[in-house]
Amino acid sequence: MNNPSDENSNKKPKSALDVAFEASRESQDKRTGLFAEFNAVSEKGFKQQIQYDLKGxxxxESLVWKSPEGIHVKPFYHRESTAVTSIPGQPQSWQVAEEIYVLDEKQTARTAHEVLQKGAESIVLKADKPLDSKKLLNALPAESFSLYFNLSFFDHEFMLSLCENLKSKPYKSFLNIDPVGNLAFTGNWFSDQKTDFKGLERLFLNTxxxxxxxxxxxxxxxxxxxxxxxxxYALAHANEYLNHFGDQLNNQTITFKVAVGSNYFFEIAKIRALRLLYASLASEYKLPETCHILATPALRNKTLYDYNTNLLRTTTEAMSAVLGGANTICNLPYDSIYHKTNEFGQRIARxxxxxxxxxxxxxQVTNPAEGAYYVEALTTQLAEQALALFKELEAGGGLVTQLIEGKIQNKIKEAAAKEQALFDTGEKILVGxxxxxxxxxxxxxxxxxxPFLKVKPRKTLIQPIIARRLSEAMEQKRLEDE
Known part of the structure; x- marks a missing residue:
């Protein structure tokens, strides 16, 4: 007769995963259909198996890493600890946009005709001075498409005239007037805060x-x-308008223009978190909770040398924008940092x-990231940490006050310096x-x-927030050595 203790001693010890399988077997017996054959594994079971495989x-320390944003990224995510968040305002579809710089109204209209025929669904008109809006709009295609404006000026009479001329057109138009953004990134208001905000109020009332x-x-x-x-900062930026204009924004939808970087899943989550945060903020003002998002690839990680790698970067960045839920995406040509606008670069980008x-x-799918546990967890963490920072900003007087005091500029400089150090040491890689x-x-x-930062001495109200590519110093050295 075999000794029971001898028989047990010859058995292979059970792993933590086996224990978890057995624990869930009772509930699994109640399941029907295709998946009834498969045993569910709890989050605890996964962790036990990981601990077992790590051998102490x-x-x-081994598997959880911390991002520069302070986000803790785990090796796996489970439905037991991940809430699926409903993101308000996710679009049913997204549009392809192309930016056209306005020098001549008729030439701009001809270019718009061409790019719409070649697949673009939206046009972004960029201009640095008032134009003949009636002449331009009459020359644009009569079909329905979305028309975005990217204007570096705010002429109140011109904007009123533009809105009047847009009334009879089938375009869905987005004016994108942003005095606070002009202050942040140029150091000055268009005129002054009172005049700029009064101009916005005139548009609300008269268009x-x-x-x-x-x-x-x-x-x-x-x-x-x-x-x-x-x-x-984007939320505090929007809050400057919500706080000042209040009920005048009842029929308004705010458009956020966001840059999308190469951290694929984080950028998906960033766009989703933006919608979530804005909806929460707008609800406090009893305003519409849906915002509109125009996404474009970031400039910061684009390179001069081995420039074709920019094609790969902008492709994954556009993918992040789509999966995150942008309404419209305007791509960045691979050669935009060193070439003037050209047909080849624009065609490839489109x-x-x-x-x-x-x-x-x-x-083909609306809101495809919903239910992806990793993306859901990132969305929640980004939103929570951003909300905490937003509350600090508001307690300190809001975005404009902290821009005037230079606090936001200093915080961004600190973050940029850390990222630059990672690039300089090779820990953050830009291939090529x-x-x-x-x-x-x-x-x-x-x-x-x-292709590098231009320094133009001028008098400013505040120190502007300056965009700078990571690879600039290295590229300047390579150019000198050619």
Missing amino acids: AEYN ANDNVIGVDATGYHNSGATAVQQLA NQLLILKHESYFD TNKYQNAEDRMKNELELY
């Missing part, structure tokens, strides 16, 4: 346009702010988005620039535009 190493205000948050990203800072939409089926360089690459004779 600490779980938190039917329901997309007057834009919050340009791209400068926060491109100057080196963390994702948490970008969200908090076709990147068209491939995502028509060949990769990125327009600080890793895997092509020694034969020559760019000195290719420069049509000055």
Whole structure:
């Protein structure tokens, strides 16, 4: 007769995962259908198995890493500890946009006709001075498309005339007027705060346009702010308008322009968190909780050398924007930092988005990130930390006050310096620039535009927030050595 103790001693010891399987077996017996054959594993079971496989190493020290934003990223996420968050205002579809710089009204209209025929669904008109809006609008295609304005000026009479001329057109128009953004990124109001806000009020009262205000948050990203800072500053930025105009915004939808970087899942979560945060803020004012998001690839990580890598960066960044829930995406041409606008660069940038939409089926699912535990957890953490920072900003007087005091500029400089140090030491990699360089690459004779930060001495009310690419110093050294 076999000794029972001998028989047990020959058995392979059960792993923690086996124990978890057995514990869940009773509930599994009640399940029906295809998945009844598979045993569910609890979060505790996963952790026990990980501890078993680590052979004594600490779980938190070995597998949990902390991002520059202070987000703790775990090796796995489970439904037991991850809430699925309903994101308000997620679009049913997204549009392909192309930016056109306005020099001549008729030429701009011809270009708009061409790019719309080639697949663009929205046009972003960029201008630095008032234009003949009637002449331009009459020459634009008569079809329905979205029309965004990116104006570096705020002429009140021109804007009233533009809105009047837009009334008879089928376009969905977004004026994107942003005096606070002008203060933050140029150091000055368009005129002064009182005059600028009075001009906005005139537009609310005298036009039917329901997309007057834009919050340009791209400068926060491109100057080196963390994702948490970008969200908090964008929210505080919008709150300057909500707090000042209140009920006058009842029929208004605020447009956020955001820059999307290469941290794929974080950028998806960032856009989702922005919608969540804005809805929470707007509800406090009893205003519409839905915002409109225009996304564009970030400038900060783009490179001069091995410039074709920018194509890969902008592709993944556009994917993040789509999956995060942007309404419209305006791509950045791969050569935009050193070439003037050209047909080839624009066509490639447009076709990147068209491939995502028509060949990769990125327009077939609404809110595709919902229920993805990792993205849901990131969304929650980013939103919570950004909300905490937003509350600190408001307790300190709000965005404008802290810009005047220089506190926000200093915080962004600190974050940018940390990121720059990671790049300089090679811990943060830009392929083709600080890793895997092509020694034969020559760019000195290719420069049509000055690709580095330009310093223009001028009198400003505050110190502006300055966008700067990570690779600038390294590229300048390589150009000198050619």
